[in-house]
Amino acid sequence: MASRRSARASRRSASRTAPLVLRLDADVYTEEAIERTRRAFAHLAAIDLRREGKRWAVRFSSVDPAAAGRLPGEFANYALSCLMVES
Amino acid sequence: MDPKVVQKANGVEVTLDEAVFPRPVGLAAAYRFIDRCYVLVETRPGKRLSVRLEDKEPAAPAARKALAGEFRNELLHQLVRRQVAERTDALRAAIVGRALLSADEALASEAAAPAAAAEPLDFQDDPLGIAVPWEEKYGEKRDGKPKKRSGKPKKR
Numbered sequence: 584m585a586s587r588r589s590a591r592a593s594r595r596s597a598s599r600t601a602p603l604v605l606r607l608d609a610d611v612y613t614e615e616a617i618e619r620t621r622r623a624f625a626h627l628a629a630i631d632l633r634r635e636g637k638r639w640a641v642r643f644s645s646v647d648p649a650a651a652g653r654l655p656g657e658f659a660n661y662a663l664s665c666l667m668v669e670s
Numbered sequence: 671m672d673p674k675v676v677q678k679a680n681g682v683e684v685t686l687d688e689a690v691f692p693r694p695v696g697l698a699a700a701y702r703f704i705d706r707c708y709v710l711v712e713t714r715p716g717k718r719l720s721v722r723l724e725d726k727e728p729a730a731p732a733a734r735k736a737l738a739g740e741f742r743n744e745l746l747h748q749l750v751r752r753q754v755a756e757r758t759d760a761l762r763a764a765i766v767g768r769a770l771l772s773a774d775e776a777l778a779s780e781a782a783a784p785a786a787a788a789e790p791l792d793f794q795d796d797p798l799g800i801a802v803p804w805e806e807k808y809g810e811k812r813d814g815k816p817k818k819r820s821g822k823p824k825k826r
Contacts, residue, residue: 607710608711608712608713610713611711611712611719653726655708656724656726657708659708659709659710660704660708660709663697663700663701663704663709663711664701664704666697667697667698670697
């Protein structure tokens, strides 16, 4: 409980710079895999998912500063693992 | 040469032909590297797949070259694995089917029932008279005929 509160607090204090964006090929990554990943990472940032042509644009805002550097990469890795589980 | 490897500032990009390495093979190989790299898979024109392996920790160029080599080896490994899996598909299905059949108690007892019905013999029964001593069977002749015994041997 305390850790959740501290995560929320750190997210609130996260810098308001340009949001991190990760673009994933929609031909490779399924919506189900990305949605599942989004739910798994929801405690680390506010994550917005949109389709932009042949890609999924994943926007991270209010990111936990401790995870900011690794977040897009780990998100992509998790999405890949979800993809493997689905197949 | 396929797959094509390009060194990047923070990793390597490997482009492979899906006609040689099908997409599931490329994805399975890429998946094996998620503990060491950030992996991003993208399609490229001409049925090609690009796998970008970005370092989680800063790495020397030699280490990146080795990483690309390992990835290519892994591609081959996954390709062979897939081919073996396809070739042994029917055998695996038969083994699993048999295992499931034997795990089902009703089916297993049904299969064993005819065998039990065909053999109602007690271990003491001797229908062929094998346990009868030779002397008893042929030794004593009273009225010119050998003494006959029932199938059951003497209890001692």
